[in-house]
Amino acid sequence: MITLHHVAQSRSFRVLWFCHEAGLPCQVIHHSFFDKSLRSPDFLALSPAGRVPAVQVDGQVMFESGAILDYLAETHAPQFHRAPGTADRIAYLEWLHFAETIAVSLAILTKHHIVLREDHMRSPTVMRLEAKRLEKSLLAAARARRGQGVCGAFSAADVALGYGLVIGQKFLRYTDPALTEWLAALTARPAFQAALAQDGVPQIYTRDFYEAPDD
Structure with missing residues (x-):
């Protein structure tokens, strides 16, 4: 079981989406940017910058979304990985x-x-x-x-x-x-739709579009 610490619309969505693509069981722990939970000592022990994602997987903790994706693909879903020596x-x-x-x-x-x-x-x-x-x-x-x-x-x-x-x-x-x-x-993609349904209430982008103001 993968435990994912997640905030809606953040880069942790990458990991949530990938878990659905790969069919990996994932427990999602939702956090907020608007309380102090990401700055707590317990969370900083998981992610030193106080950001999401952080995952607990295979008895280890990881906190960079790109590294998490690469590790999960390599170790749990090789069909989504490209191993050393392969053409791509x-x-x-x-x-x-x-x-x-x-x-x-x-x-x-x-x-x-x-x-x-x-x-x-x-x-x-x-x-x-x-x-x-x-x-x-x-x-x-x-x-x-x-x-x-x-x-x-x-x-x-x-x-x-x-x-x-x-x-x-x-x-x-x-x-x-x-x-x-x-x-x-x-x-x-069905996995994207499943991840979107699990993402949570939008916290970051509350508008459909953000227009650049005039000078």
């Missing part, structure tokens, strides 16, 4: 980690639109530049797809990237078919 190993590693490039843009946009509550704290210029960077990154991943994923068959890398695509629509209006078709394919 390099692509798998590149795109799995490229998901963090996307996540950085999402984090910056989230901070400016949501976390920084006063208008004078926000930078419309940063919002626009980072939205454009996010769009370029997502398009690069979308155009790399071969069949169901960036490695041909669906893999853990597609879960990591797919989370970025799903959250990215809070800041971008997708018009390119590469993005709209990719989004439709991901969100139609």
Whole structure:
């Protein structure tokens, strides 16, 4: 049994989604960003930055979503992994980690639109530049797809990237078919729908869309 410490809409959704894709039993412990539970000594012992996800699996604790996905795929769901020496190993590693490039843009946009509550704290210029960077990154991943994923068959890398695509629509209006078709394919997956139903009440993104303000 995997125990997942989770906040709705956060990067821990990647792990929740992957567990449904792989059919891995998962106990979900829901947390909130708005109380002090993630700063408690007990939680900091699981995740030193006080963030989610944190998982307890195979008698160990892990706290980085990309590493968790790679470990779970390698040890529990090899059909979603690309082992050393296989043809798609390099692509798998590149795109799995490229998901963090996307996540950085999402984090910056989230901070400016949501976390920084006063208008004078926000930078419309940063919002626009980072939205454009996010769009370029997502398009690069979308155009790399071969069949169901960036490695041909669906893999853990597609879960990591797919989370970025799903959250990215809070800041971008997708018009390119590469993005709209990719989004439709991901969100139609039964495992995605099952994870979404278990995600919890939205805590971070309470609007459908966040528009960059004018200067």
